[in-house]
Amino acid sequence: MTTGEIVIRPVSGKAGRAEFVDLGRRFAAREPHSVPQLRSEQLELIDPDKNPFFGHARAAFFIAYRGDTPVGRISAHIDELALELPREQGMGPGTGLFGYFDAEDEETARALLTQAEAWNRAQGMTRVLGPISLSIWEEPGLLVKGQDHPPTMLMGHHPAHYRRWIKDAGYAPAKTLLTYELDITQDFPPLIRRIVQSGERNSRITVRPVDKANWDRDLAIVLAILNDAWSDNWGFVPFTDREIAYAAKKMKPIVHERLNMIAEVDGEPVAFMLTFPDMNAVLKRINGRLLPLGWLRLLRWLKKPTGADMRVPLMGVRRELQNSRMASQLAFMMIERIRQNATRDFKSVRGEIGWILEDNKGMLAIADAIDSRINREYVIFEKPLDER
Template sequence: MRPLDGPASTGALRIEKVEGKAALERFIRVPWRLFKDDPHWVPPLLIERRGHLDPKQNPYFDHARISMWLACRGDVTVGRISAQIDQNYLAHHNDQTGQFGFMDAEDDPETWKALTETAEEWLRDNGIKRVVGPFSLSINDEAGLLVDGFDSPPFVMMGHAHRYYQPRLEEQGYRQVQDLIAYGYDPQKPLEKSVDNLLKRLMRDPE
């Protein structure tokens, strides 16, 4: 949450607004470059990501305004961010809060500063006084920032991050406000006897 009061590539940094299918595809594919050497990253399904950001397929767009940006150095895309204003959220909470999401970028303070300030400016220009996140796009989707457990793959509806994400966001004035916990299960371990008995009963009589 934040009140609204050494680069991996070379070249001058510029921020581009996502407009059109080609730019949206670049936006979707940013993690493929940033996490290509991370053995714990699980690439999302491209067809699912495209549908998630398609106003014709995702009903979230019926009650929210969204803007997205790319950070570029030369012809290399080095980061991305989105900003959202959810009218359903505002109608319920009435607290002039917007959200940011899809925050992925190279490990460079300039890039993180430019992306977050661009999203904050858009929110501020649209009457928002406070920003929380990351939500990609809402709390019902991928929410929160990974701050522990980098040696494990993300589970369903969980995002992934590099260790530098947290300090880079904190440098921009963001602070943690809530813990989100994920539970893992090792399928190689034997089931508890009570669970095993329940599964056997269900298999015998699924009705």
């Protein structure tokens, strides 16, 4: 451990953001199963001029030093849209956030958390949640189970001892997020197959792939369903129009039509399921860098990700159908269609679903029904902020 006084400095400008990102990459590289993400994407996510999250959020980034050696980092941020939501949904008035948490030792961790708390307190916040980096839709939660295997894309990966450091700083678990994995080469249980077959005979139901020729239209449909379906969920923050446009541009290169489904009832879109080939497989090979030849390997992989694991990051059914038999039927129909296409067209073997809230009984029941098992757990912590 490096000795000496800890000094925490705010990050500013392009050079500061680059140091912040590169420090996080150095911490990640220490973990045996961590996967380096695209550095250019990591820089863009914390750039207020590029990430539309900052259209409704404000943030500060900090680096801890001992002497000239950086020994940790953290973000402190506030999502204005989250402040407008009911407190019982997880965010709500007075809720600040921290994220991008890395520390060399417990002393540094405590100093960084204290800094994030002080920033949020100065902004009028009375409670802090984290880690959430930066949006609830990006990398929420601290990994507490699953360090023994690599994460799939868009999922964080953290050393086990961070949990103790955060808890010892006065934080308590607020919510657990789960991911499930399954062998997609295996047929689903007979009951699920019968439910799917019944749905396929129902003339009211249509399950179709997304259409990349009309990608903006279909993504707008997906996100409209998402904002409706998830609106009562813990931690939900709606997508803005700018974020929808940003997501459309970012997601299109990794979208394969036959892996992403929209379900319609009587011609009206009511449910969706997005599935992405796990890009982490190729990011590990190019070490998260596009230059000099990483971009070529990435493009080749995106065109035909043969053998890739598949991740379902998002699915939803409109609220009017939730808790109905048709809701689960639509989900099983989309899952089965995607499973068949993934194994046939991409020779995929493994799938992952999540994250799923620990108390989302409907989604947990679906995951259990298709014989999947929990493989990773993430915890979002909370702490009240006393007045000082």
